[in-house]
Amino acid sequence: MSERTAPRALVLLLVTASAVVVLAGIKAISTIVGPIVLALVLVVAVSPIREWLVRRQAPAWTAVAVPFSVVMVALLGMMAILSTAVAQLAVLLPSYSAQFNKLVADTQRWAAQHGIAPQVNEALRSVDAGKVVELAQGLAASVLGVVSSLFLIVVLLLAMSLDAPVVSRIMAAAAPERPAITTALATFASRTRRYLLVSTIFGLICAALDVLALYLLSVPLPLLWGVLALITNYIPNIGFVVGLVPPALLALLTGGLPRMILVIVAYLAINIVVQSFIQPKFLGDAVGLSTTVTFLSLILWATVLGPLGALLAIPLTLLARALLIDSDPGVRWSAAFVSGELPPDRADATGSSPSRGSV
Structure with a gap:
């Protein structure tokens, strides 16, 4: 007796439903999954350095410390530049409130001259100089949020860097099977x-x-x-x-x-x-x-x-x-x-x- 298989449409629906459930679960713990994937990608990016050190028969600790240090220098350097620049932006933006108000007034005059003042005024009601300050504060808060997850990223990077040589040997051993x-x-x-x-x-x-x-x-x-x-x-x-x-x-x-x-x-x-x-x-x-x-x-x-x-x-x-x-x-x-x-x-x-x- 031949074995019956499920209809393709049913299989497709089950796969789609499973994907939705998995993605919803990932989204629920996105604050954890995001740093994990970032750490994995960074470790993969510097793996040629580790492989080169292994081929050169460098001490085992250097095969971990050197790639980890390269990633940390790049990551912390970029974070330092972003944090400094965003802090300057948060101070700078509120000083442009006068220019912002002038720009709004010029826009309103131009709209009145072209007969579209009601529509433009409606759009401008939700925009004021205070939005500039809110934007600066939001940018600063975003950077602080990234910095707060930096500790988790660093710990994950260190753990994955320590495990990378072992994983490499496991992959080589598993390749034939x-x-x-x-x-x-x-x-x-x-x-x-x-x-x-x-x-x-x-x-x-x-x-x-x-x-x-x-x-x-x-x-x-x-x-x-x-x-x-x-x-x-x-x-x-x-x-x-x-x-x-x-x-x-x-x-x-x-x-x-x-x-x-x-x-x-x-x-x-x-x-x-x-x-x-x-x-x-x-x-x-x-x-x-x-x-x-x-x-x-x-x-x-x-x-x-x-x-x-x-x-x-x-x-x-x-x-x-x-x-x-x-x-x-x-x-x-x-x-x-x-x-x-x-x-x-x-x-x-x-x-x-x-x-x-x-x-």
Whole structure:
């Protein structure tokens, strides 16, 4: 008697329901999951340093201490810059209340001249100079919130750094018996490092050019906006827009509409040339995610984990792909839909190269 299998529609519904439950659970403990994933990604990023030290037969403690120190210097350095700059911003923004009120008055006069005063006044009722102070306080509170979770991140980094050599040996021992899962996890680590390396290099280039442009346009706190541009470079598709909004608004307050337009044009020129034309040639298909999947992953992980989820959207999706798709050779067509590329044998059979839809 043949074995009966569940209908595909029922299986799909069960998988979808399970995914919703898992994501809801992750969201409920997002303050813990976020730092865990961040620590994991940082440990993966510096693992080549540990492997190089092991090949050089360096003392065992250096294989832990050196990668951990590299991560801590980078993390604490960025946090110090952000904390200092945001503190300066919190002091600076309230001083622009007069310019803000003048800008509102000019807008109201322009609306009255063009016969749209009722609509504009309705929109401006919810905006006042006090919002500027609230914005400064909100930014300071956000930085303090990140600093408060820094202790957990440091502890997780230390624990994962201590366990990294053991995990590496376990993966090597498991490879002959579990080749699919070990290969999938190794691919996740490799793609994550490639993504972080390329994004960091081009993020630094964009940030330096943005700082130079803001300095020439006399926009206050150019270093803060440069660091913000570097961080938002890790947010796929819409990252540079997020980094553009604060300096553009500050340019509007300090120099009016012409200066804001110049800031927007400078950011568009820098980021479109670097991120749209140059960066993809280096990143290529290394990430293995289609453009649609990349954008959907940004929405999903930002909803589940908040701003940290947006920053870690690509590594999180790569990890999910490794655990759920790449570790099971029977679902290679699912991998094709995620990456936007045909399986190699099918691509060869059709006589065409795989599509290039990856970020």
